[in-house]
Amino acid sequence: MARNALTSLGNVPALRVLILFLLLLLPSHSIAARHDYHDALRKSILFFEGQRSGKLPPDQRVRWRKDSALHDGATAGVDLTGGYYDAGDNIKFGFPMAFTTTLLSWSVIDFGRTMGPELRNAVKAVKWGSDYLLKVTAVPDVVFVQVGDAYSDHNCWERPEDMDTLRTVYKIDRDHPGSDVAGETAAALAAASIVFRSRDPGYSNLLLNRAVRVFEFADRNRGAYSSSLRSAVCPFYCDVNGYQDELLWAAAWLHKASRRREYREYIAKNEVILRAGDTINEFGWDNKHAGINVLISKEVLRGRAEYFSSFQHNADGFICSLLPGNSHPQVQYSPGGLIFKAGGSNMQHVTSLSFLLLAYSNYLSHANKVVPCGETTASPALLKRLAKRQVDYILGDNPLGMSYMVGYGARYPQRIHHRGSSLPSVLAHPAHIGCKAGSGYFLSPNPNPNLLVGAVVGGPNSSDYFPDSRPYFQESEPTTYINAPLVGLLAFFSAHN
Numbered sequence: 186m187a188r189n190a191l192t193s194l195g196n197v198p199a200l201r202v203l204i205l206f207l208l209l210l211l212p213s214h215s216i217a218a219r220h221d222y223h224d225a226l227r228k229s230i231l232f233f234e235g236q237r238s239g240k241l242p243p244d245q246r247v248r249w250r251k252d253s254a255l256h257d258g259a260t261a262g263v264d265l266t267g268g269y270y271d272a273g274d275n276i277k278f279g280f281p282m283a284f285t286t287t288l289l290s291w292s293v294i295d296f297g298r299t300m301g302p303e304l305r306n307a308v309k310a311v312k313w314g315s316d317y318l319l320k321v322t323a324v325p326d327v328v329f330v331q332v333g334d335a336y337s338d339h340n341c342w343e344r345p346e347d348m349d350t351l352r353t354v355y356k357i358d359r360d361h362p363g364s365d366v367a368g369e370t371a372a373a374l375a376a377a378s379i380v381f382r383s384r385d386p387g388y389s390n391l392l393l394n395r396a397v398r399v400f401e402f403a404d405r406n407r408g409a410y411s412s413s414l415r416s417a418v419c420p421f422y423c424d425v426n427g428y429q430d431e432l433l434w435a436a437a438w439l440h441k442a443s444r445r446r447e448y449r450e451y452i453a454k455n456e457v458i459l460r461a462g463d464t465i466n467e468f469g470w471d472n473k474h475a476g477i478n479v480l481i482s483k484e485v486l487r488g489r490a491e492y493f494s495s496f497q498h499n500a501d502g503f504i505c506s507l508l509p510g511n512s513h514p515q516v517q518y519s520p521g522g523l524i525f526k527a528g529g530s531n532m533q534h535v536t537s538l539s540f541l542l543l544a545y546s547n548y549l550s551h552a553n554k555v556v557p558c559g560e561t562t563a564s565p566a567l568l569k570r571l572a573k574r575q576v577d578y579i580l581g582d583n584p585l586g587m588s589y590m591v592g593y594g595a596r597y598p599q600r601i602h603h604r605g606s607s608l609p610s611v612l613a614h615p616a617h618i619g620c621k622a623g624s625g626y627f628l629s630p631n632p633n634p635n636l637l638v639g640a641v642v643g644g645p646n647s648s649d650y651f652p653d654s655r656p657y658f659q660e661s662e663p664t665t666y667i668n669a670p671l672v673g674l675l676a677f678f679s680a681h682n
Contacts, residue, residue: 220682226672232638289672294379364404474499523644529659532642537666600661
């Protein structure tokens with residue numbers, strides 16, 4: 186079996202994978218340069234200020250950005266200003282924004298104690314997301330899930346401050362269900378309520394109560410938002426995986442936030458029906474399975490929830506699927522050691538899967554447990570080294586010797602696929618730049634004039650090659666859901682270097 190696993194990794198030679206695994210057994214300081222993880226943490230959080238939509242606050246630190254989209258929601262008679270642009274365009278997609286908020290919250294919950302002075306900024310980043318999610322769920326049995334017409338937006342290369350494309354508002358309701366995006370929104374609200382439990386109890390209660398209401402709506406009106414809003418959300422954030430995982434994910438976060446028995450019973454009752462054991466090596470804005478299993482396993486490992494032991498079994502299987510030389514056919518490693526999964530924006534997989542490795546390693550450590558993987562045993566220390574190897578690759582320990590975080594290290598991407606970064610700022614060019622007038626900047630070989638500090642791009646291909654070019658959006662576009670789990674990773678390694 187071990188030989189078959191080694192030889193099933195496509196173009197990655199078995200020997201190289203074996204060497205990678207052996208390197209992971211060595212102390213990390215012997216194989217990698219030392220990085221300033223705290224500086225990278227600071228920059229990874231600062232990135233979110235560059236993604237802000239709406240009226241910017243007086244303490245805004247990314248100064249080349251200005252107010253934008255101040256009338257969002259007006260066509261529907263609601264206030265939908267605020268929130269985050271998900272990536273390099275000017276659309277507010279609710280599904281990835283909610284996932285971003287969940288993962289930022291989880292980063293603070295598990296690793297906030299090692300963030301030092303950056304904890305304050307991380308909490309602000311969570312609140313910018315949760316404030317918006319409260320707006321989109323203000324009307325009972327309705328969730329506003331997107332602002333902006335993606336086709337109109339993608340036809341232009343404009344600064345958010347100049348935006349004159351369609352700001353169409355899309356919603357789900359009882360007649361047009363979207364259990365996936367509603368479930369993720371409920372999860373985000375519940376997770377954020379934990380962040381603010383002691384910091385602002387009133388706000389925390391508001392978040393939790395809203396999470397309860399949104400989850401009830403999601404569960405009572407089952408269906409995928411891709412079916413209700415296909416022409417608007419596909420192929421951009423089309424739910425390919427189904428809505429079942431988001432319902433379990435939301436219930437898990439509501440149980441963690443409220444400790445209410447009803448959510449524990451919901452998880453137990455629906456574990457099989459909602460397919461908790463499916464695709465256990467997937468985790469991202471569309472697929473929550475690995476996250477569900479790791480999150481629930483914490484209680485099992487603490488000896489508080491033996492009735493959820495199947496989730497720990499799934500979590501162990503997820504861990505084994507990521508080990509080099511043991512890995513699942515859908516999880517490969519580049520020659521330079523980067524986790525690689527087919528599809529665009531690979532760094533989203535790198536950071537989210539690495540976050541789960543680190544979180545689970547901590548849960549195992551506290552329980553004094555290891556994960557048996559056939560002839561191999563995965564210790565908490567091994568999982569931490571594997572996660573750290575991925576973080577170090579992002580920060581510059583890779584075949585190209587470049588950081589994939591803008592503004593970190595001596596060499597990093599200069600031509601990221603990002604409208605605001607690539608066009609002159611309003612300060613430098615006060616005059617309006619129209620829809621097609623920005624095309625010259627998009628095609629220019631020159632570096633972006635505005636540094637989007639902390640942005641982590643989609644990253645290199647399976648051969649560790651990276652084209653530093655705006656048109657190659659799968660490699661050069663940053664996203665909020667790449668950075669959100671990275672915040673937690675960097676917080677941990679800034680204190681355990």
